[in-house]
Structures are given as structure tokens and as C-alpha cells.
Amino acid sequence: MIKPIRDVYNANFSEEKYDAFLKDINGTYNYHVPFKIAETPVFLSKALKEKLIEACDDIMSVINKSNFKELTDGAFFDANTIVPNEDEQSKFIQLDFGICKDEKGDLTPKLIELQGFPSLYYFQELLGRKYIKHFGNVIPEGFSQHLNGMTADDYLVLLKQEIVGDTNPKQVVLLEIEPEKQATAVDFYATAKELGIKVLCITDLKKRGKILYYLDENKSEVEVSKIYNRIIFDELHQRTDLKTEFSFQDEVDVEWIGHPNWFYRISKYTMPLLKGDYVPKSYYLDQLKEIPSDLENYVLKPLYSFAGAGVEIHVTKKMIDGLSNKSNYLMQEKVAYAPVIETMDVPAKCEIRMMMLHNSKTNKTEIVSNLMRLSKGEMVGVKYNKDKTWVGGSTGFFEN
Incomplete structure (x- = not known):
């Protein structure tokens, strides 16, 4: 998106460098990443960065309203999906923006979706590090994955503070459904390596009264104090084959990092509550008095x-x-994505996820990292980008 930088990057790119980059990522945890990793990071100008920050601030002004919970109580499609002991803020917020062009031809973000749920917080840091290692000679000084002067070390310290804190890491579990089979398993391995916490399948979580525990490699009981929840409820509800001792609706003595109810509250359900230059018009279908003529x-x-x-x-x-x-x-x-990333053939469109985290020390939700998806298909996603190059998961480097 910054032409001089893009031209230099593309001119210096080679398949040999890219293969070495992928081999390094796959070898870091001895795990082959199953999703496509893009051949390039994305370089974002200061002007676009400022618009993304403004867009995030606009959306957070709604999420931070005192009546936000009241506005989103309808997000729970079934009372049985509500989890006890909800906290006051979502620990993790992801805001997905398509990069578009406005009436003047300037780049601008438009919100696609949002979620109050963690994603690839550790893998994205690894990905940025590997781009710098293998393509660093063409990644300019003064560009960073992080904002507000945050370094990669600052970022890792903040994640550890918010996920583990003063708790014994053995008593913190990253909870998933068959984690080794998930497409994002590499992030679990990265998280476990950095934090020393346990990656656990929900079927291995045991319960006695209000106490949750698991058996370690010596078959000793380890009481769980915190759950870093990575279970997507859409998948959980489909997996009727799972035999578990624990239900999310149980009253248990654990701290959620972050609390599962935010999965519903900050979701597609939130879209009609948002307004502004960076948000597309959105409506609950059952509340539409008239179907738009321009479908x-x-x-x-x-x-x-x-x-x-x-x-x-x-x-x-x-x-x-x-x-x-x-x-x-x-x-x-x-949302009309603009094909703005010059590649070796046709330009790619891109979507950027602004990854946010609630800092318990400052009591503020901060933009801490990002995730990019590059696409040449009709939609962002693997099935729309088969047999295409310079597409897939990536990260953005912001101009400071």
C-alpha cells in the first residue's frame, strides 16, 4: 500500500526465501501450519493507521457504554448458553476491517465483523518475527506490528501479565476441543511455550464440586485457577459426541481469561448498534420493516x-x-474491498484484524497487535483463494 516499499519488497522476493520462511515457521514447534501463510506482510501508512485507530475508538465508545450489556442481552440465543460470573470488560476484542477506497480514492477501513474472543495473539508475534528474519532487509526502519511505541518484548510481557499474572502457570489452562486437530494449533503451542501453561481438551477437564482440575504427566491432580478459553461455541454445540465432566454453565471457582459471555455480546449481534464512517449499515433481519430494493x-x-x-x-x-x-x-x-496489494500477477485485497486487549493495570482496552488476510477471491477465505499465490494469513507493519 506504500508503493516505494512495495516495489522494493517485490523486487527482492524469491521463492527460495519464502520456502525458507515457511520451513522456519513449521520447524519452530515441529508442527506444519495447515493454513496458507502469505508471501508478504503488509505495510500500512501513517494516514491509514490513524484511520484504523479512529475506527477502533468509535467502536469502543459503544462497547464502553454503561448500558452495553443491556443492549446485548438479546445476543444469547438460548438462556442455557449464559456462563456464570461474567466480568465487566471483555479481555480480548478483535475488530476486522476491509481495506477500501473512499469517494476521493483514499484508503479507508470498513468494519466487517467483531468478536469478544481471543485469536492468534502468540502466533502473530511469531509470524512478524519470521518476516523480519527472512525479509528484514526490505522491511523499513520505523515500521512495527505494534502501536504506541510498544516493542515485541513489551507485547509479550503484557500478554503474560493478563493471561497468567501472579498465578502458577501450571494452574492456567488453554481450553479447546481436541486442540491438536484445530487449524490454529500452532498458536496453542506458541502460547504454551511462552507462558508455560497447559493446553487442554475440554474432555480432560475434571470437576469435583466447584473445583476444576486435570491430571498431569505423573497422574497428579492439578487444580485449575484460570481458563484461557479458546473454545468456539458454534463448534462446541455441534460436538454432541464429547463426553465431559464440565459444562460452561456450571458454577466453578475459576477466573476466565476472557469470560465466555463476551463471545456473544461482542459479535455480529453488535453490528446494528454501531454507526459511523467506518461501519457498514447493518440490520437485524427480523426487525427490517422493508427489504432493501438494492439487495x-x-x-x-x-x-x-x-x-x-x-x-x-x-x-x-x-x-x-x-x-x-x-x-x-x-x-x-x-463492503467493497480495494485490490491494493501489488503482487506478481493481479493485486490482492486485504482485511486487517485489529487485536485488542484489556490492560488490567491501566483499566483500558488497547490495540496491541494485528492480523492480515490477503485475498484474490470473491471473499476472504481458503475456499475462495485455492490455487492462488500471495494470499492467506499475514501481519501488518505500521508506519510510526
């Missing part, structure tokens, strides 16, 4: 879906009329 300018999204499943980008009135559960859907104005 070609809208997408239809299930409020509850896993990894983008069920999103309809070619919406028709017949499709809407055929839905029996309109309360489960969102109508959202289409």
Missing part, C-alpha cells in the same frame, strides 16, 4: 456461525422469504 449491495449473515459458514453474498428476496428463522440473521451492507 445486490447487501450480504446475509447468520448471527451464529463458525468460520464464515452460511454467509450469502448474492442475496435475493426469495432467499429471505424462505428463511424460517429470520431472528438468526443479519443484513449487512456490502
Whole structure:
């Protein structure tokens, strides 16, 4: 997106460097990353960075409202999904923006989705480090994955502070469903290595009264004090085969990092509550008094879906009329991604996730890192980008 830097990067790129970069990532934890990692990071100008910060501030002004919980109580599609002992702030917030062009032709972010749930906080740091290691000669001085002068070391210290704190790391678990089978398993291994915590399948979590524990390698009981939850509820609800002693609705003596209820509160359900230059028009489908006549300018999204499943980008009135559960859907104005990343063939579009964290010491939610997705398909996602190059997961380096 910054032409002189992009030209230098592309001119110095080679498949040999890229193969060495991937081999290094896969060898770090002796684990082959199953998703596509892009051939390039993204370089973001100071002007675009400022717009992204402003967009995040606009959205956080709504999330920080005193009545936000009241506004999002309808996000729980079933009372049985509510988890006890909810805290006051979401520990993790992810804001996904498509990079578009405004009426003047300037780059601007538009919100696609948001979630109150952690993603690849440790893998993204690893990814940025490996881009610098293998392509550092063409990554300019004065560009960083992090904002506000935060260094990579500062970032890792902050994550440790918020996930482990003063707790014995053995008593902190990263909870997932069959973690070794998840596409994001590399992040679990990175997290466990950095923090010394246990990566645990929910089926291995045991319960006695209000106490949760697991058995370590010596078959000794280890009481769980904190749960860094990585379970996506859409998947959990589909896995009726799982035999567990623990239910999320149980009253247990643990601290959630972060609390599962924010998965629902900060989600697609939040979109219609947001307004502004950086947010597309969004409506609860069952509350629409009139279906828009220009449906070609809208997408239809299930409020509850896993990894983008069920999103309809070619919406028709017949499709809407055929839905029996309109309360489960969102109508959202289409966002026109701009193909702004010059590659070896056609330009790529990009989406940036601004990764935020609530700092318990400052009591503020801060932008701490980012995740980029590059795409040449109709949508961002693996099935739309098969057999394409210079697409996939990446990270952004911001101009300071």
C-alpha cells in the first residue's frame, strides 16, 4: 500500500526465501501450519493507521457504554448458553476491517465483523518475527506490528501479565476441543511455550464440586485457577459426541481469561448498534420493516456461525422469504474491498484484524497487535483463494 516499499519488497522476493520462511515457521514447534501463510506482510501508512485507530475508538465508545450489556442481552440465543460470573470488560476484542477506497480514492477501513474472543495473539508475534528474519532487509526502519511505541518484548510481557499474572502457570489452562486437530494449533503451542501453561481438551477437564482440575504427566491432580478459553461455541454445540465432566454453565471457582459471555455480546449481534464512517449499515433481519430494493449491495449473515459458514453474498428476496428463522440473521451492507496489494500477477485485497486487549493495570482496552488476510477471491477465505499465490494469513507493519 506504500508503493516505494512495495516495489522494493517485490523486487527482492524469491521463492527460495519464502520456502525458507515457511520451513522456519513449521520447524519452530515441529508442527506444519495447515493454513496458507502469505508471501508478504503488509505495510500500512501513517494516514491509514490513524484511520484504523479512529475506527477502533468509535467502536469502543459503544462497547464502553454503561448500558452495553443491556443492549446485548438479546445476543444469547438460548438462556442455557449464559456462563456464570461474567466480568465487566471483555479481555480480548478483535475488530476486522476491509481495506477500501473512499469517494476521493483514499484508503479507508470498513468494519466487517467483531468478536469478544481471543485469536492468534502468540502466533502473530511469531509470524512478524519470521518476516523480519527472512525479509528484514526490505522491511523499513520505523515500521512495527505494534502501536504506541510498544516493542515485541513489551507485547509479550503484557500478554503474560493478563493471561497468567501472579498465578502458577501450571494452574492456567488453554481450553479447546481436541486442540491438536484445530487449524490454529500452532498458536496453542506458541502460547504454551511462552507462558508455560497447559493446553487442554475440554474432555480432560475434571470437576469435583466447584473445583476444576486435570491430571498431569505423573497422574497428579492439578487444580485449575484460570481458563484461557479458546473454545468456539458454534463448534462446541455441534460436538454432541464429547463426553465431559464440565459444562460452561456450571458454577466453578475459576477466573476466565476472557469470560465466555463476551463471545456473544461482542459479535455480529453488535453490528446494528454501531454507526459511523467506518461501519457498514447493518440490520437485524427480523426487525427490517422493508427489504432493501438494492439487495445486490447487501450480504446475509447468520448471527451464529463458525468460520464464515452460511454467509450469502448474492442475496435475493426469495432467499429471505424462505428463511424460517429470520431472528438468526443479519443484513449487512456490502463492503467493497480495494485490490491494493501489488503482487506478481493481479493485486490482492486485504482485511486487517485489529487485536485488542484489556490492560488490567491501566483499566483500558488497547490495540496491541494485528492480523492480515490477503485475498484474490470473491471473499476472504481458503475456499475462495485455492490455487492462488500471495494470499492467506499475514501481519501488518505500521508506519510510526
